[in-house]
Amino acid sequence: xxxxxxxxVNGESHEVAIEPNRTLVKVLRQGLGLTGxxxxxxxxxxxxxxxxxxxxPVLSCLVLATDAQGKEILTxxxxxxxxxxxxxxxxxxxxxxxxCGFCTPGMIxxxxxxxxxxxxxxxxxxxxxxxxxxxxxxxYVKITQAILSASRALGxxxxxxx
Amino acid sequence: xxEFSVVGKRIPRVDGVVKATGEARYAGDMSLPRxxxxxxxRSPHPHARIVNINTDKAExxxxxxxxxSGRDTLGIKYITFQLLSRLADDSVLxxxxxxxxxxxxxxxxxxxxxxxxEALDLIKVEYQELPAVFDxxxxxxxxxxxxxxxxxxxxxxxxxxxFGDVDQAFKESDYVREDIFHTPAVIHGFLETHACLASFxxxxxxxxxxxxxxxxxxQTLLAKTLGIREGDIKVTRPHVGGGFGxxxxxxxxxFCAALLSKKTGRPVRIEYTxxxxxxxxxxxxxxxxxxxxxxKKDGTLVVRACRNIIDGGAYLGLGGIVVSNSITLPxxxxxxxxxxxxxxxxxxxxxxGTAMRGFxxxxxxxxxxxxxxMIAKDLGIDPAEMRLKNAVQPGDEIPKVAKISTxxxxxxxxxxxxxxxxxxxxxxxxxxxxxxxxxYGFASGALFNIFNTRLPYSEVHVKLNDDGTVNILTQAADxxxxxxTVLSQIVAEELGVSVEDVTITASDTQNAxxxxxxxxxxxxxxxxxxxxxxxxxxxxxxxxxxxxxxGLKIHQHMEAKDRRxxxxxxxxxxxxxxxxxxxxxRAKNGxxxxxxxxxxxxxxxxxxxxxxxxxxxxxEVEVDxxxxxxxxxxxxxxxxxGKAINPLLLEGQLEGSIHMGMGYALSEEILFDGGLTLNPSxxxxxxxxxxxxxxIETIEVETHxxxxxxxxxxxxxxLTLPVAxxxxxxxxxxxxxxxxxxxxxxxxxxxxLEENEDRKQEGSRIExxxxxxxxxxxxxxKQKGVIGYGDFEGDQS
Numbered sequence: 001x002x003x004x005x006x007x008x009v010n011g012e013s014h015e016v017a018i019e020p021n022r023t024l025v026k027v028l029r030q031g032l033g034l035t036g037x038x039x040x041x042x043x044x045x046x047x048x049x050x051x052x053x054x055x056x057p058v059l060s061c062l063v064l065a066t067d068a069q070g071k072e073i074l075t076x077x078x079x080x081x082x083x084x085x086x087x088x089x090x091x092x093x094x095x096x097x098x099x100c101g102f103c104t105p106g107m108i109x110x111x112x113x114x115x116x117x118x119x120x121x122x123x124x125x126x127x128x129x130x131x132x133x134x135x136x137x138x139x140y141v142k143i144t145q146a147i148l149s150a151s152r153a154l155g156x157x158x159x160x161x162x
Numbered sequence: 163x164x165e166f167s168v169v170g171k172r173i174p175r176v177d178g179v180v181k182a183t184g185e186a187r188y189a190g191d192m193s194l195p196r197x198x199x200x201x202x203x204r205s206p207h208p209h210a211r212i213v214n215i216n217t218d219k220a221e222x223x224x225x226x227x228x229x230x231s232g233r234d235t236l237g238i239k240y241i242t243f244q245l246l247s248r249l250a251d252d253s254v255l256x257x258x259x260x261x262x263x264x265x266x267x268x269x270x271x272x273x274x275x276x277x278x279x280e281a282l283d284l285i286k287v288e289y290q291e292l293p294a295v296f297d298x299x300x301x302x303x304x305x306x307x308x309x310x311x312x313x314x315x316x317x318x319x320x321x322x323x324x325f326g327d328v329d330q331a332f333k334e335s336d337y338v339r340e341d342i343f344h345t346p347a348v349i350h351g352f353l354e355t356h357a358c359l360a361s362f363x364x365x366x367x368x369x370x371x372x373x374x375x376x377x378x379x380x381q382t383l384l385a386k387t388l389g390i391r392e393g394d395i396k397v398t399r400p401h402v403g404g405g406f407g408x409x410x411x412x413x414x415x416x417f418c419a420a421l422l423s424k425k426t427g428r429p430v431r432i433e434y435t436x437x438x439x440x441x442x443x444x445x446x447x448x449x450x451x452x453x454x455x456x457x458k459k460d461g462t463l464v465v466r467a468c469r470n471i472i473d474g475g476a477y478l479g480l481g482g483i484v485v486s487n488s489i490t491l492p493x494x495x496x497x498x499x500x501x502x503x504x505x506x507x508x509x510x511x512x513x514x515g516t517a518m519r520g521f522x523x524x525x526x527x528x529x530x531x532x533x534x535x536m537i538a539k540d541l542g543i544d545p546a547e548m549r550l551k552n553a554v555q556p557g558d559e560i561p562k563v564a565k566i567s568t569x570x571x572x573x574x575x576x577x578x579x580x581x582x583x584x585x586x587x588x589x590x591x592x593x594x595x596x597x598x599x600x601x602y603g604f605a606s607g608a609l610f611n612i613f614n615t616r617l618p619y620s621e622v623h624v625k626l627n628d629d630g631t632v633n634i635l636t637q638a639a640d641x642x643x644x645x646x647t648v649l650s651q652i653v654a655e656e657l658g659v660s661v662e663d664v665t666i667t668a669s670d671t672q673n674a675x676x677x678x679x680x681x682x683x684x685x686x687x688x689x690x691x692x693x694x695x696x697x698x699x700x701x702x703x704x705x706x707x708x709x710x711x712x713g714l715k716i717h718q719h720m721e722a723k724d725r726r727x728x729x730x731x732x733x734x735x736x737x738x739x740x741x742x743x744x745x746x747x748r749a750k751n752g753x754x755x756x757x758x759x760x761x762x763x764x765x766x767x768x769x770x771x772x773x774x775x776x777x778x779x780x781x782e783v784e785v786d787x788x789x790x791x792x793x794x795x796x797x798x799x800x801x802x803x804g805k806a807i808n809p810l811l812l813e814g815q816l817e818g819s820i821h822m823g824m825g826y827a828l829s830e831e832i833l834f835d836g837g838l839t840l841n842p843s844x845x846x847x848x849x850x851x852x853x854x855x856x857x858i859e860t861i862e863v864e865t866h867x868x869x870x871x872x873x874x875x876x877x878x879x880x881l882t883l884p885v886a887x888x889x890x891x892x893x894x895x896x897x898x899x900x901x902x903x904x905x906x907x908x909x910x911x912x913x914x915l916e917e918n919e920d921r922k923q924e925g926s927r928i929e930x931x932x933x934x935x936x937x938x939x940x941x942x943x944k945q946k947g948v949i950g951y952g953d954f955e956g957d958q959s
Contacts, residue, residue, distance in 0.1 A: 019276075035191035036184020038403070040353040041436035045844035048353055076184035085182065093178035096810040099818065100642025101181030102188065102353040102403030124853075131851040134844060136351045136404050137642050138814055139821030140852040 005069050009034065010078025016065075024068050025049040025060035028075060036076040036105050040134070047133030050106035051075050057113035059132075076105035079112070087153040088112055088146070097146035099137035107133045111147045120151055167723065168655040169872045172810035175647045176666065177401070177640070186401040189373040190357035190433045197359070198227055198271040200422050200432035201278040202414060203285050204442055205260035205267055208511035208837030209294035209307060212256055212267070212287060220270060220284040225277035228425040229285065230418065231268040232257040236389050242379065242411040243482040244614040249318065249947055251310050252477040252514075254387050254417040260289070261309055261476035262513050263837040264442025269418035271430045296836055298450070298473045298508035309476065309509040316509040318478055319485045319947040323493075325561045326500030331465035335456025339537050343451045343529035344903040346831040347473070350446075350518055351822075351849050354403020355439050360419035361429040368423075369396045372416055375405040375641050376679025381671045382613050383412035384420055398670040402641040406822070407517030408444055409641070410681045411479050440842035445832060447484050447507070447515030447522070448473040451529035461541055461548040465500040468492060470526055474507040475514035481507045483612065483682070484515065487522030487605075490770055491883065492530045493563045494603035495571060496552040507947075511837050517681055519822055520882040523604065528904060531600035531887030536900065544588065545891070546579050546599050549778070553601070556865075564770050568865035568875070570802030571601060571776040577861050582780035582798035589895065594785055595795075598891025601778045604880025605771035606804075606870065607684025609763050618760035620688040621675035624653055624696040626704065626755040628744040630725060632659060634666040634696075637677035638689035643878055644811040645685040649693045651807055652871050656697035658722035659739055675758070683876035686807065687772060688761050690871035695759025703755050707746035708737060772869040775876035777801040779820075781856075781888035785896040787915060790908030792828055792893060794856040797885070801860065804867040804875030815878030816860040823885020825850050831905050 002017045009032060016031040023042075028034045028051070040048035042061050049060040052074040079086045088108050091097070098104050107130060114121065114129040121129065126147045127140065135143060180186040217229040232255040239250040256267050268285050272278035293307040300306055301316040309316055332338055358372035368390070374380050377397040385392040402409065415432040422430040434443070449472050456465040470488045474481050489503040520527075538545040550572055558566045579585070579599070587597045611619060623635040634653055640646040650664040667674070677689055705720045708727055712735055714720065719730040728736025737745065746755045763772045779799040785792050797820050806812045829848035833840040841847045866873035886904055894900050899914035 029191075034184075035187065038188070038354070039190075040355070040403075041844055043436070043843055043845060045436070046353055080183055085179070089179075089182040092182050093174050096172075096174065096814045098175060098178055098181045099644065099814055100352070100354070100404040101177070101186050101401060102642075104181050105184045108182065127853040127855070131853045134351075134353060134849055134851070136353055136406070136822070136849065137818045139817035139819075139858060140855045141817040141858050142814055144852065 005066055007065070007068055007073065008071070009073045010075060018065055020066055022065045023061050024063040024065045027065040028060060034075050034077055038102050038105060040102065047110065048103055048106045050109045050133060052109050052113055055116065057110050074109070076109060079108065088150040091146040091150035091153065095142050095146035095149060097138060097142040103133060103135045107135065107143060115151055115154060119155060123148060166655055166872065167658070168651045168661055169807050170805070171808065173647065173651060173661055173808055175644050175811065176650055176661065177646060188354055188357070188401050188403050189359060189371050190354065192359045192371050192400060193431065194359065194361060194429040197429040197431055198273060198422070198426060199275045199278050200269055200271045200419050200430045201275070201282055202266050202418060202432065203268040203282045205256065205263060205265040207260060207289055207291055208263050209292040209309070210260050210289035211292060212258060212260065213290050214288040215268060216286040217268065220281040223277065223281050223284060225273040226270060226281045227273070227428065228271045228422050229268060229281065230421055230425065231255055234421065236387065238387050240383055240386050242383065242479045243612050245610060245612060246478070246482050249478055251312065252479070254414050262511050264513055265476065266414040269422060271422040271426055294511040294837055296510050296512055296834065298471050298510060301508050301510050309511060313509065313947060317506050317947060318474055318509050319481055319507040320505065321485050321489055322504045323489055323562050324502045328465055328467060328500050328502045331500035332456045335464045336459045337541060338454065338456045339533070339540060340454040341533050341536065341902060343532065345449050345525040345528060346904055347448045348446045348826055348830045349440060349443060349832060349847065350406040350408035352404030352406055352408060355434040355436060356409065356413060356415055357433040358416050358419050359429060359431040360416070360423045362420065362424040364427065366390070367394050368420055369398070370416060370420060371398045371400055373402050373409060374399055375402070375409040375639050375681055377637055377639065377671045378613060378676065379410055379679055380412045380416055382615070384416060387417055388420060396670050396672040399639055399668070402639065405641040405680065406519045407521060407681060410517050410679060411444065436844065437842045440832065440847065441839040442513055444479065444514055444516035446518035447525065449488065449525035451526050453529055453533045455533065455537060457537055457541070459541065461538065461543040461551055463496055463498045463552045466498045467502045468526065470505040472505060472507040473510055473512070473515065475510055475512045477514040479514050479516050481515060483517065483608070484522035488526050490563050491523035491603065492526040493560055494774060495554060495601050495776070497554055497558065512834065519819065519879055521682060523602070523883045524823070524826060524886065527602055527883040528886045528890070531884060532890050532902065535598065535891045535894065546575060546584055549599065549601055550575050564774060567773045567869060568804060568867040569776050570863040570865045571603070571778065573863050574776060574778040574800035574802055575601065577863065578778040578780050578798050578800040581859060581861060582782065584780060587782070594787060594896055596892045596894065596896030597780055597782045598888045598895055599778060599780050600884035600887035600891060602880050602883035603774045603776045604876050604883065605682050606687040606773050606775060606876040607763065607771055608682045609770055609772065611678065613678060617676040618762050620677045620692040621758070621760045622689060622692040622696040623675055624693070624700050624757040626700050626743045628740055628747060630659070630663055630740040632657060632664045634664060634693065635674050636666065636668050636689060636693065637671060637674040638668055638685050639680040640668055641680050643680065643815060644808065645680065645689065647811060648686055648807050649689060652690050652693050653697040655872065656694050657701055659725055683879040686874050687870045688763065690874060691761035692759045694871045695761065696757040698757065699759055700755050700757025703757065704742050704746045707749040708742045711745065712736065773867045773875055775802055775804070775880045777881060777884070779881070779884040779888045781892045783889060783892040783896055785893055785911065787897055790911035792889070792906060792911070794824060794889060796857045796859070798859045799861065799881055800863055801877065801881055802863040802865050802875070803877040804870045805864050805873030806862050807872060807874050809862065812862065812877050813860050816881050817858050819878055819881035820858055820885055821850060821855055823882045824889070826904060827886035827889040828905050
């Protein structure tokens with residue numbers, strides 16, 4: 001039995017009719033067409049589906065869409081503002097932190113969430129911060145470099161500066 | 163050395179922005195109006211005869227639009243490695259038997275995924291269970307259950323190579339050592355599971371979007387199994403979320419989506435779940451490797467005998483290359499004047515093995531590089547010096563295996579050792595810390611055409627536009643490794659324009675020219691050469707059209723550089739690139755300037771591959787003797803890539819290889835209970851996480867190979883090979899235990915430490931020759947699966 005729920009995603013309000021057992025990742029992808037959020041598993045093991053909900057990173061494959069009502073959700077599509085890439089996005093591109101790109105949206109959002117908490121992390125803290133997100137391509141070396149670079153850029157007023 | 167403008171530069175990947183913003187579309191992101199969702203019913207038994215399949219109830223479920231099983235197919239047997247089509251053994255949906263837990267039996271298309279899932283439960287399959295066999299040693303016994311009717315015994319494929327006088331050489335050796343090694347099944351672990359969307363139109367033409375490393379593989383095998391022409395199938399590869407060898411073969415979802423679309427007249431999408439990937443997906447072949455070496459006292463290698471028993475699982479797929487590479491790759495790195503190699507791929511009732519980063523190399527190279535360290539230890543020689551002493555050199559020929567053109571192996575050994583501080587560390591670190599080295603060589607694409615096509619291996623088209631832009635059209639598959647960027651750089655360099663001027667369309671099998679796909683590390687060399695040839699062809703057309711107006715004299719040359727076309731001897735005499743393209747167009751009544759290029763390696767030297775990459779790696783580890791836990795502190799890797807077209811992307815490939823190799827070394831293993839997978843989730847199949855990844859230092863050694871575009875060779879696959887043995891050797895250096903079976907888990911280390919302790923207490927060294935459990939003597943000659951060089955030639959066009 002479908003019911004209508006309201007979701008606030010990237011600053012926009014949506015109403016979608018869904019089965020109550022639908023996870024947030026399915027509703028974002030299929031219901032709202034926001035396919036930037038990826039699904040790599042369905043047991044919270046890979047981190048691909050990470051989105052930010054009320055400022056905290058969540059695995060959207062483990063969140064029921066109904067539980068996301070009334071919360072502010074940020075997906076990768078909402079990260080660039082006014083046509084400008086977020087410093088994390090620029091840094092990922094410049095540092096070669098992207099290969100196949102499937103982990104990238106979740107990885108960038110995980111990084112954003114912990115940089116919001118800890119704007120000047122050490123390399124070790126960065127590695128721990130993204131250890132819930134699998135990447136099979138990069139060996140995490142360039143991802144770590146990119147996040148550290150973005151943290152410096154954010155610290156100097158959001159300008160990409162390396 | 164030539165100054166390049168674009169090649170050799172750290173240029174960010176051309177698809178970086180769409181990937182960083184979530185705009186890049188993958189197969190599972192695609193949808194079409196009226197699209198249905200497909201699901202596949204899989205066998206719960208490792209080996210069983212199908213007595214009956216009843217789909218009535220499933221078909222009657224509201225929302226189900228079609229159900230298919232083996233009887234709806236043409237019943238054609240196929241094999242991915244089409245050069246061995248006489249050994250075709252796979253059916254897309256089981257016809258008479260199922261041969262592993264997860265073998266595909268039926269498929270459903272419904273209006274949503276839940277209904278499709280529910281319908282699977284309503285399909286009633288009556289099985290007659292058969293005895294199953296899971297261990298190659300058991301499968302090779304005379305009374306073992308027979309998995310395929312066309313093979314007597316279960317040895318599906320064999321290869322043997324012998325050179326020199328092996329028996330005599332063993333007699334003349336100062337020292338002979340034998341060891342046996344084992345490697346497990348591991349999985350690619352690409353984050354995007356297999357997914358496709360298929361749409362048959364009413365005229366009988368098929369369009370399919372699929373996550374693949376080889377659109378052509380899907381096209382040719384769909385044509386074969388659906389019984390339609392290749393030209394009526396358009397395979398489009400969207401962005402691919404990693405492949406690593408696991409997306410080279412056409413799999414059941416692609417066939418089922420196509421057939422279900424044909425039956426329903428509606429588009430059908432099928433996505434595999436992570437559980438399906440783990441339980442039924444293709445994987446790296448487990449192997450048992452027996453090695454016997456004879457050496458001189460000074461460490462000179464005299465003779466080697468090597469036998470690989472390969473656990474192939476239920477079907478052959480790409481096993482032919484794995485069998486072949488399991489001999490070629492360990493034979494590649496050192497001069498050994500006498501050798502005998504044999505490899506046997508054995509059927510078992512488990513999911514089939516396939517290509518996986520290293521393609522038959524990581525297993526025997528783990529064995530060989532561990533074995534060499536043990537010999538060096540026995541002889542009291544430094545293992546790095548022993549490797550240097552025996553390293554292959556440029557121009558070497560390894561009879562029946564490979565011809566070496568460029569080779570920077572010695573330089574790689576020296577550089578990796580220097581940078582890692584080898585001399586000060588080997589055998590000198592405090593207990594619990596250690597260093598280990600390993601070397602490798604790898605192909606830059608295969609000389610044999612695995613799909614047996616008469617088309618060129620790689621073809622690229624390049625179109626020049628009079629606004630200064632350039633379009634590349636290719637089928638070469640960027641699966642994340644960055645080939646779109648590398649091909650754009652090659653074309654930009656040849657034409658003297660910037661990468662921003664170039665747009666690459668790596669398109670579908672109908673509109674783009676032929677490319678076999680991304681496997682065997684072939685794209686930079688094969689598609690790269692074709693792209694360079696296409697750009698050169700277009701450039702020549704521009705030169706011809708503009709040489710007259712520029713007043714070129716017969717002895718002068720033209721140059722394309724900095725977005726200009728000019729006379730080399732008089733750089734001031736020239737046109738802008740746009741003006742020159744317009745002139746060339748006008749000279750041909752408006753015909754666009756289009757260059758075409760192919761690369762056909764049958765004309766090249768090298769055997770097996772046009773050329774080979776080489777490298778050496780040093781791992782430094784810390785082993786906790788209390789817990790058995792290994793921490794990799796640093797990996798130093800020197801790689802001979804010929805020429806780094808893009809160092810930024812190259813480093814990414816090397817770092818990724820090391821990461822994947824580390825999982826193979828320490829933590830990754832698919833565990834079975836009989837035919838049942840016990841750890842079908844990333845929660846308990848342990849891919850290393852960010853905080854477990856060591857410091858990585860990569861060193862590029864450039865040897866400028868004449869076969870490669872601008873001198874480039876393989877990067878990104880070969881470096882997976884040495885990681886496990888370098889770590890195993892470092893573990894030995896750290897705590898004195900030798901683990902000969904991957905992965906090197908804390909359990910194995912603790913057990914070996916205990917055995918070492920017992921041995922000390924006994925006060926004597928226990929030497930034990932390991933006995934092979936795998937008799938193949940006299941069992942392979944009569945097999946039709948014995949392959950030789952003729953098998954890789956194919957139909958010569």
